Amino acid sequence: YNLRKGGRAGKGKADCETDQCQYHPGYPVFHEGMKYWSCCNKKTTDFNDFLKQPGCTDGTHLWEDLSQKREVECRYDWHQTGDTVNFTVYAKKVKPDHCKITCNAVKLELVIHFGDDQVFTFNKVLAGIIEPENSKVTYSATKVEVSMRKAEFVAWPSNFVL
Numbered sequence: 001y002n003l004r005k006g007g008r009a010g011k012g013k014a015d016c017e018t019d020q021c022q023y024h025p026g027y028p029v030f031h032e033g034m035k036y037w038s039c040c041n042k043k044t045t046d047f048n049d050f051l052k053q054p055g056c057t058d059g060t061h062l063w064e065d066l067s068q069k070r071e072v073e074c075r076y077d078w079h080q081t082g083d084t085v086n087f088t089v090y091a092k093k094v095k096p097d098h099c100k101i102t103c104n105a106v107k108l109e110l111v112i113h114f115g116d117d118q119v120f121t122f123n124k125v126l127a128g129i130i131e132p133e134n135s136k137v138t139y140s141a142t143k144v145e146v147s148m149r150k151a152e153f154v155a156w157p158s159n160f161v162l
Contacts (some may be wrong), residue, residue: 022055051112074112074120082153085130087146091120096139101146103132128156 026039028050036043040056076089091114098113106129110122124146134149150156 021059023059024053024055025057047062070117070119072120076122080150080156083150085128085148085150085156087124087148089120089122089144091115091118091143091144092142094139094141094144099139099144101137101144103130103135103146103148104131105132105151107130108146108148110144110146126156127159128152128154 002090013102024037024039026037029036029038033045034043035045035047035050037053037056044050044053074089074091076087078085078087080086081140087108089110089112092111093115095113100108100109100111106126107122108122108126110120112120113120114120129151130148131151132148136147138145139149
């Protein structure tokens with residue numbers, strides 16, 4: 001990702017034909033219904049028009065290096081119903097395009113990228129058997145929820161993972 005504010009590049013160096021970048025060195029201002037950048041002061045009331053404003057400064061792209069992530073712990077929790085187990089990881093500014101969630105019948109693996117440079121990993125054997133094909137992942141700005149369908153309609157022990 002291009003870290004420049006208002007930069008118009010794709011998601012990486014391969015998506016961009018040039019190193020040139022038009023960006024805003026200032027900060028976004030939202031005041032009395034108006035939206036504008038502090039550096040160029042082109043005001044609009046429409047948020048989409050604000051997002052489309054070309055940068056007022058020329059420079060080079062500032063690429064984010066995803067290999068320089070910092071491993072951190074996140075708060076997580078789980079609950080179950082008769083036929084599902086729901087596992088929730090609480091992390092702000094989740095980047096779904098960079099996350100990797102995989103599971104098989106007895107194992108759950110998570111790699112969640114969030115914030116500016118943080119990554120949370122979780123790799124555990126489950127306390128029961130699930131149906132991966134009937135499970136789903138939901139991303140929001142503050143959490144990642146994994147809803148796993150149980151293979152058997154039985155209560156899992158309170159330790160969730162072995």
